[in-house]
Amino acid sequence: MTRKAIVCGGSIGGLFAALLLGKRGWDVTILERNAVELAGRGAGIVTHDLLCRLIVAAGGTTDDLGVAVADRVVYALDGSEVMRAPLPQIVTSWDRVHSMLRALVPEGRYHLGVPVCGYAQNADQATVICEDGRRFDADVVVGADGFRSAIRAQMHPAVQPEYAGYVVWRALAREADLPPDVLDSTFPYFALYLPTGSQIIGYPIAGPGNDLRPGHRRYNFVWYAKADAAVLQDMLTDASGTRHGLSIPPPLVREDVVQGAFDLANRLLPPQFRTILARSERPFFTPIYDHVAPSFADGRVALAGDAASVARPHVGMGVTKAASDAEALARALDLAPVVPALAAYSAERQPAVAHVMQFSRNLGHAMLTAGPDGPSLDGRGNPNADFILHNTALVPVFAAA
Ligand SMILES: Cc1cc2nc3c(=O)[nH]c(=O)nc-3n(C[C@H](O)[C@H](O)[C@H](O)COP(=O)(O)OP(=O)(O)OC[C@H]3O[C@@H](n4cnc5c(N)ncnc54)[C@H](O)[C@@H]3O)c2cc1C
Known part of the structure; x- marks a missing residue:
């Protein structure tokens, strides 16, 4: 029987999760809070080899990527x-990556104007609860609803950015x-x-x-x-x-x-x-802000992308991290029944992204901290410049696999 997933959040993290699950035969529905398509968020992002591989795995192309x-x-x-x-x-x-992935979602699978507010679950299924009272059942629910995630707020109420x-x-x-x-x-x-x-x-x-x-x-x-x-x-x-x-x-x-x-x-x-x-x-x-949830799964419900963790943007990895979460989630679900698969996903990704978050804090610290000869006021002689230059917006070596 075809397994069903509901993805909460239709931005880049949610799209990667939906597409990578879809490639493996899952029946996926995306619920996005915004009532209009998420176009026009013009900000720039830096790409990495890892991101390019995952774009291709999701069915996209890296031709004319940027x-x-x-x-x-x-x-x-x-x-x-x-x-x-x-x-x-x-x-x-951001637009270029989002619009490419969005175009790959099959007709009728992406629902705009559906804010979710929580979930319920039993041994057989998980249920997404929407603000308008509707409920959607599935084998798996993915909370890819960003850094103010409603799904994370229920799973880990104490986590604050x-x-x-x-x-x-x-x-x-x-x-x-x-x-x-x-x-x-x-x-x-x-x-x-x-x-x-x-x-x-x-x-x-x-x-x-x-x-x-x-x-x-x-x-x-x-x-x-x-x-x-x-x-x-x-x-x-x-x-x-x-x-x-x-x-x-x-x-x-x-x-x-x-x-x-x-x-x-x-x-x-x-x-x-x-x-x-x-x-x-x-x-x-x-x-x-930054945060990392203490675990990325609760039974049949998983967190991915900024809902699971936000590293400071110095590492330029938000999109790559969301894509890597999605890949690890889809891979784990290939190998085991849902509940142990999500536990394995959480055990793989939570420590990995906590490491990335710490590294992004190190870059933030290097930006704020003066060297032994005092602050660099004009951008010359900053002893942290070499570290910043060679580590900003690059996947740290420990996260590149
Ligand atoms: C200054 C800055 C620079 C950055 N530079 C880079 C960079 O160079 N490279 C990079 O990779 N990343 C960068 N990022 C980070 C990147 O933009 C994010 O990490 C990435 O977009 C995360 O995707 P996401 O889908 O997990 O979350 P989001 O993009 O936040 O998407 C969450 C989605 O969920 C929806 N949603 C929210 N609540 C609900 C709800 N209750 N119900 C249903 N839907 C809901 C939202 O409308 C949204 O569409 C940068 C960020 C900043 C601030």
Whole structure:
């Protein structure tokens, strides 16, 4: 008899889980909270060989996946180059990966506008409970509903995302809007600025509609900036005085908060990054949190992707980690009945991602911590720069298998 799975959450983690289970003959249904398709989340992501292998395993293609960058280049405050390392990588956008995977889901299997709120189970089946009262039965339920997961909240009510003490500002600039000197000095590279206490990462990605033609691409700007808990509370308060919980929808970020970021950028950033930010669409910020659930399974219910764990984005592995969770889950279900299979999945993945999370904290610590000669205020002479340059947005060796 065909085995049935319900996947809660239709973002990249949920799509990988659905597709990899589908390849093995499972009958899979995806329940996504958003009422409209998840297009247009323009942020950039870095790809890895591991991710490419899993995209192909899910039925996708790595042709035209993104933009190839050959070198990493570190700049000082005056805009000059201070370090360079060859590190070829394909950089792409969240949209590109999501839209490719979404197109592979069979008709009628992806349901929009269905928020789930919990689950029940007995020895024979698991049941997803939706906010509108509907219930869906299956052999397996996968909670791929992101870092504020309702499935995890029921499985592990004590787990709370932990704030790292800094936020990331992100913005996208159109290639056509950037002046030639900025294009020449930054666009072909994975570019970094590494003073103590802050960090910039920038790289080219496809333009709207996954357009990879020169002149039509975009530049992905990522800027980590410290914000203590009180400052964060203020940043999370919208113009009507409503304070949002863990994050705030980008359109609700107050104008003075955005202006404050521009003012800080004008004082603290190298000229090419100031120009990129000034010519970008309105920037938005995300507070940096991390967490790892103590186990990824409860009977017939599994957690995957950001619902199971979030590592700080320094490792650039969120999508790869979600794909690896999905692969391990599907593989475990090939080998054993559901309950022991999910226990084996949890035993394999939980310690592995806890290790990745710790490594991402080490990268965050390296960003914040001065060397023995004091802080680097201009991006020169930072003794942590080499570690950051050679470990940021790369799968750590221990997680590459
Ligand atoms: C600054 C920054 C940079 C990053 N850079 C990278 C990078 O370079 N490389 C990389 O791989 N990753 C990167 N990431 C992380 C990456 O975006 C995420 O890890 C990845 O999208 C996780 O996918 P997910 O499907 O597990 O969770 P999400 O993408 O959060 O998706 C969860 C889904 O579940 C849905 N949902 C939520 N609640 C419910 C509910 N109750 N019922 C039904 N559906 C629900 C949501 O609507 C959403 O569609 C970065 C993140 C940040 C913040």
